[in-house]
Amino acid sequence: MKHNVVQKFMLVSLSVMFIGISTGISTGDQVSASSGSQADTGNTLKVLYWNSDDFNRTYGDLFRKKYPNTNIEVVAPGGMSAITDYNAAIQKYSPDLVMLPPYQYKQMSNDKKLVDLETLIQRDKYDTTTLYPGLLDELKKQGGGTLYGLSPKADSYALLYNADLFKKYNVKAPSDGMTWEEILNLAKKFPTKGDKNSRIWGLSSFGSSNLVMDIARTEGLTYIDPTTLKATANTTAWKNAYRIASEATKSGVLDEKVSLSGKSYLESSSFNMGRSAMIVASISQLQSLQAAKSGVKNYKPFTLGIAAGPADSKDRKSTGNVFITEIFAIPADASHVDAAWDFIQYFNGDDYANEYYKLPSISAPLSRTIKEYSGYKLDAFYKLKPNLDSSIAGYVLMNKSPNFELDFRSVLGKELTKVVNGKKTLDKATAAIQTQTQAVANKLTGAQTAKK
Structure with missing residues (x-):
């Protein structure tokens, strides 16, 4: 996984x-x-x-x-x-x-x-x-x-939610422009007990380190300055992302997107099957829901809500997750x-849009907006203004070394696992992430100097 x-x-x-x-x-x-x-x-x-x-x-x-x-x-x-x-x-x-x-x-x-x-x-x-x-x-x-x-x-991405679950558990439905922290606080209002194959989950999401990267993209964070190659993984914003993600993992609200034995991809998705309250997803998730309706035996449809988000906490009208x-x-x-x-x-234009939306698999909505797709309204996918600054920084880093992000993810995963398991404080983990990230950057800088 x-x-x-x-x-x-x-x-x-x-x-x-x-x-x-x-x-x-x-x-x-x-x-x-x-x-x-x-x-x-x-x-x-x-x-x-x-x-x-x-x-x-x-x-x-x-x-x-x-x-x-x-x-x-x-x-x-x-x-x-x-x-x-x-x-x-x-x-x-x-x-x-x-x-x-x-x-x-x-x-x-x-x-x-x-x-x-x-x-x-x-x-x-x-x-x-x-x-x-x-x-x-x-x-x-x-x-x-x-x-x-x-x-x-x-x-672009949006916050998809199961309106029936929100009603059942008397939780206020999501609204446009919510931050990751607010979304995860909502997720914690749902039950956390029961067998993983049948229980209700607050949010469909992979574990701490991947959630951190989702938060970072939304907030426009970079772990290394692409110009100076100085690690920036210990800022207040990064530490907050580590905290939010590790707390969500410890609380048991994330389904970790675990594949269920003997089940198809559609049936393994707790959100598809009505057992997860929320998921941050692209337009392809709408296709999965439609496929589940026709491809899963005894499927029980639910009322889908879609909100614009998650938003950048510094500007609720924008997101870096585009x-x-x-x-x-x-x-x-x-x-x-x-x-x-x-x-x-x-x-x-419209002619291409008409051809595009006939394709069997769609990963991203077109820039030429349409009102609905597969019976679902799409306006939430267009409400937040994209901020390309962090993706541009990521492009520069990848050109310097394709391994930067993989190395950072590796460090991040190991340190946050220690936090979740109670073997390390968040402060010490943050310091370790910063130190090890800088070591990766120094290694690249040294290699480049040696070539000269």
């Missing part, structure tokens, strides 16, 4: 790392070129992406159905690996469209190396009213006040600006 958790977080981290760049289409050389679709003019749209096959599966094949006369040339300098130097790749291959991770988007925006999309939006009267408003604001913030890119997907892996942008020197803009509009 711990291996699966680490794998999950590495996939999240690697998804930030394995980011390529995408496509465009048109005859317009200038931002002031005439409006209107340029996608069917027969021009070649050059796209920079990390892998051509992956690009075609995700974007190219679908776009060609919409614009069959479009020629798309995918430049994949990394082959099957991440692009390490976007500036060099753009200078060498002169793409019309790129897909950038948040860090590269921020850097290239600040260096004025991307086309200002607001000019194109105003020119074509492109409707942004149903795009995730908080995401637009954050992309503009990361762009230094100007919108240089759009992202079709925002992997992941953006690909921001579509147009290089400043692109030859086919209008064509690239057509591509961006399509994958941030």
Whole structure:
């Protein structure tokens, strides 16, 4: 189970790392070129992406159905690996469209190396009213006040809860903008006795160390300063996260997401089966609930509530627990600006949304908001403003060493286990986490110095 958790977080981290760049289409050389679709003019749209096959599966094949006369040339300098130097790749291959991770988007925006999309939006009267408003604001913030890119997907989370259990145990239902500490305090109001295969749980969540990482992302915390490589794992905010998570584990309110022997994945989920009061989850959890209704014998449905959260305790209208892996942008020197803009509009528009939500498996809601999915309202997934600062810091750390997060998780798990088992005080565990995290950073710094 711990291996699966680490794998999950590495996939999240690697998804930030394995980011390529995408496509465009048109005859317009200038931002002031005439409006209107340029996608069917027969021009070649050059796209920079990390892998051509992956690009075609995700974007190219679908776009060609919409614009069959479009020629798309995918430049994949990394082959099957991440692009390490976007500036060099753009200078060498002169793409019309790129897909950038948040860090590269921020850097290239600040260096004025991307086309200002607001000019194109105003020119074509492109409707942004149903795009995730908080995401637009954050992309503009990361762009230094100007919108240089759009992202079709925002992997956001919400607090899903079993309204029937809240009513049964006379607990006040969650509200939008609750913090992790408030959510866990709610979880403690539910029974903690009984056999694990049949009892009620307050919250579906993995153990202390993984809960700490969830809290940290929401609060925008980083365990190492990506610039100085100084450990920051002993701050008041981090210590509070350790405390909240270890107390939740000791109280017995977390189901630990244990797989039940002889049961399917759907049946092993206490939340799916109506035995857990809450879960923080993505839109994929809604698919699991629908699958349980049709795939589990004698399934008993329950009333689902969805609240926006968890929120950052410093700003209840925002959260760091939103992941953006690909921001579509147009290089400043692109030859086919209008064509690239057509591509961006399509994958941030209603036509693509209609195709996307027909897919059998959905992991993240689109930035183009819709009111409901699988019969459930989705507004809670869009209410909090995403803060990309911590994910950008995480990207920088991963580029310095892919093992940083794994090493930190290992230290975190060992020390919090001692706290939960009463073998170490929280203060001593915090000091140990800080010391060992700094040792990891020092080892990397020493290795880099030796290479020089």
